[in-house]
Amino acid sequence: MNSFLVILVFISLSFVYGTSTDEVDCGPVCMVYxxxxxxxxxxxxPLCKCNPAPVKEHCEKPVCNKDCLHGYVDDGDGCPTCECITPQ
Known part of the structure; x- marks a missing residue:
């Protein structure tokens, strides 16, 4: 009987200390990859907004006067250009 009581107390404490009230309810998540x-x-x-692609350290960010819906084409070194990606 004593071992049953010890197990019951252990399980009860696991539930009390295993739950957190600090969790944030973010609500529904946007279905955009x-x-x-x-x-x-x-x-x-998470917001319904995507993080931009990281710019490589050795690249200079080009100054482009246009927005590209699908992003920019990278050059041979992996650096962004002002040429837009065209989907196929």
Whole structure:
């Protein structure tokens, strides 16, 4: 009987200390795939906005006067250009 009581107390404490009240309810998540992940809000919840592709350290970011819906073409070194990607 004592071992049953010890097990019951252990299980009860596991539930009490195993739950956290600090979790944030982010709500529904947008159904958009983001290759580099979603932008997060101040609570750590994903937004319906994609993170930009990381610019390589050796690349200079080009100044482009146009927005490309599918992103920019990379040059031979993997650096972005001002040429838009055209889907096939």
């Amino acid at each position: 983001c290759h580099y992940g979603n932008v997060m809000d101040e609570r750590g919840c």
